[in-house]
Amino acid sequence: MVDASAVGITDEPYPMTIERGKIREFARATMSENPEYLNDPTPPIEPTFLTSVSFWTPTGQSVFSKVKMDLKRVLHGGQEYVFHGPPPRAGQQLTVQTRVAEVYEKEGKRGGTMTFVVTVAEFRDEHGALVAEARSTAIETGKPATSKEGA
């Protein structure tokens, strides 16, 4: 059962270092042949690269755990990244903070009432400027996940 009172909760800010090897690995995994990712010594990140922030999140600190979703019924509904200028590049040190932005319900076509949980992670550069935001929508379905909705 989703805890709607979690809206507004944030985690503690933590650092994320952007690394060339990780960007190259991510380009290979997402089937890009773009030399900007593969050959530039300080490449920019791919649009969805910040999903790898999970490698930097301190153990047990995920803000997501505070929403108390039933993980057997959770689907990833959508994901969006916003960049306030060119995307960060290898060598940059970012600071990340995530908050629970929204919790709302909708009637689903198959699964009964669906609860949507939106979290927003803010990424700031060495000067404190907001450089990127990651908005993630998770859906708790009214019954165990089927093979037809979400991923």
Place this chain on the structure above:
Amino acid sequence: MAPTWADLPVGAEPEPRTVGPLSRTDFVRYQGASGDFNPIHHDEEFAQAAGYPSVFSVGMLQAGILATFATDWLGADNVRRFGVQFREQVWPGDRLVCSGAVVEQVEDDDGERTVKLELTAVRVGGGTAIKGWATFAVPD
């Protein structure tokens, strides 16, 4: 060279890209790159116990494939927004066709130019796996 403003009227589109057939190795490679180690994408017994016929792809893998399809066209430095909505799951052996088109050209008061795109990754023989949208800066 990334396309210029004149190359990007509403309706402009890159050559579609077909990827796959996607393998379990592709899923695992992405899981290693991203840090999402949900066993439902690589552990057959776990996936079947959860009621699925087999493991299935990570939604963010097809999102990443669609994202780099767009940046390979319009330039890695130029992306300003990229979003996806997940629609249909992607299974081992699936082939995906990535396509997209410019839906709006925007020039703001400061002369900054951007284009908005709509994108899809469609399963060959199936439905739409993900719908995407993006905004790219268009340098002079």
